[in-house]
Amino acid sequence: MPERRSILVVDDNGPSRDAMGSMLSTLGFWTEGAADGAEALTAAKRLQPDLILMDVEMPTMNGHEACRRLKADPATRDIPVLMMTGFDPRPERPKMVESGADDLIVKPIPMRDLQVRVRALLRLRELRREMHTTQASLRELVKRENPSGSKTPLDDQVAVTAQAIARLIGLDAEDQEVAYHAGLLHDIGQIGLPEELLTRRGSLMPDEFAQIQQHTILGAEITGPFRPASVLAPAIRHHHERWDGSGYPDKLQGPAIPMMARIVSVADGFQALITDRPYRKAFTVAKALEILAQGSGTQWDPRLVAAFATSSLPQRIAGVSDEDTAKIA
Numbered sequence: 302m303p304e305r306r307s308i309l310v311v312d313d314n315g316p317s318r319d320a321m322g323s324m325l326s327t328l329g330f331w332t333e334g335a336a337d338g339a340e341a342l343t344a345a346k347r348l349q350p351d352l353i354l355m356d357v358e359m360p361t362m363n364g365h366e367a368c369r370r371l372k373a374d375p376a377t378r379d380i381p382v383l384m385m386t387g388f389d390p391r392p393e394r395p396k397m398v399e400s401g402a403d404d405l406i407v408k409p410i411p412m413r414d415l416q417v418r419v420r421a422l423l424r425l426r427e428l429r430r431e432m433h434t435t436q437a438s439l440r441e442l443v444k445r446e447n448p449s450g451s452k453t454p455l456d457d458q459v460a461v462t463a464q465a466i467a468r469l470i471g472l473d474a475e476d477q478e479v480a481y482h483a484g485l486l487h488d489i490g491q492i493g494l495p496e497e498l499l500t501r502r503g504s505l506m507p508d509e510f511a512q513i514q515q516h517t518i519l520g521a522e523i524t525g526p527f528r529p530a531s532v533l534a535p536a537i538r539h540h541h542e543r544w545d546g547s548g549y550p551d552k553l554q555g556p557a558i559p560m561m562a563r564i565v566s567v568a569d570g571f572q573a574l575i576t577d578r579p580y581r582k583a584f585t586v587a588k589a590l591e592i593l594a595q596g597s598g599t600q601w602d603p604r605l606v607a608a609f610a611t612s613s614l615p616q617r618i619a620g621v622s623d624e625d626t627a628k629i630a
């Protein structure tokens with residue numbers, strides 16, 4: 302018999318909490334309750350539930366604050382959080398994004414809607430577990446293949462930037478998770494390339510450039526056996542395609558380029574521009590956005606560039622240190 306999934310229901314209103322608990326029991330879940338945000342933090346750590354349903358309006362510590370703390374703690378950050386509100390949800394959405402909650406639902410919640418949302422978030426929990434297993438295996442692989450640590454094919458900065466762009470354009474929590482891992486792993490194929498080629502300052506011969514291009518294909522092959530390869534491997538293979546069809550490895554054009562690859566490309570491009578290189582200093586955010594705008598419609602998806610450039614994201618990304626990258630997303 303499959304293990305029953307557990308859900309933590311956080312609501313200061315006892316009858317409302319009990320009603321939600323019995324609805325979830327009817328749907329086959331094991332539930333536990335917490336009466337406020339502080340109690341939720343302790344219960345989440347102890348129980349490690351598969352999902353947390355959290356009321357927004359609560360005394361002492363409200364739902365947004367509790368969620369922010371859950372997402373800041375490595376022990377609880379992967380547990381999906383579904384916020385619930387009895388009021389107009391529109392003012393809550395930005396706060397929900399800021400706190401890192403995965404979804405928002407309006408009370409009273411019809412049983413069918415609850416079932417659909419809960420199932421989607423449990424899939425997200427599963428996806429996070431798979432991604433972490435994949436990530437751990439690939440980190441091991443990188444360590445083994447590159448013991449000196451001189452190559453850095455796992456890119457945390459591009460990961461959080463790609464995730465934040467996915468969130469910005471309204472992709473769901475599952476796709477945001479995929480964007481993060483696609484960003485993290487996009488250059489994993491570099492472990493198969495000679496180090497000298499990757500660090501060369503001078504120009505490359507055509508055959509050397511062809512060799513560099515292989516990192517996209519190799520990366521997709523490395524990640525292919527891991528779940529969910531159906532979205533991760535294409536994002537990695539196509540992250541150097543260009544909107545006008547002049548990229549590599551398959552010269553895909555426009556919308557034929559997988560969305561995840563387009564997101565990683567913008568994230569990678571922006572991060573490269575605002576970072577010091579051996580041959581140039583980092584560009585300012587304004588200059589980096591100007592360069593992105595110049596490449597909009599030729600190198601990058603114009604819709605993505607426009608959404609990114611008109612948001613507060615570039616400034617936020619540029620304003621945080623390596624250790625604080627979690628704050629971006």
Ligand SMILES: [Fe+2]
Pocket residue numbers: 487488516540541
């Ligand atoms: Fe690359």
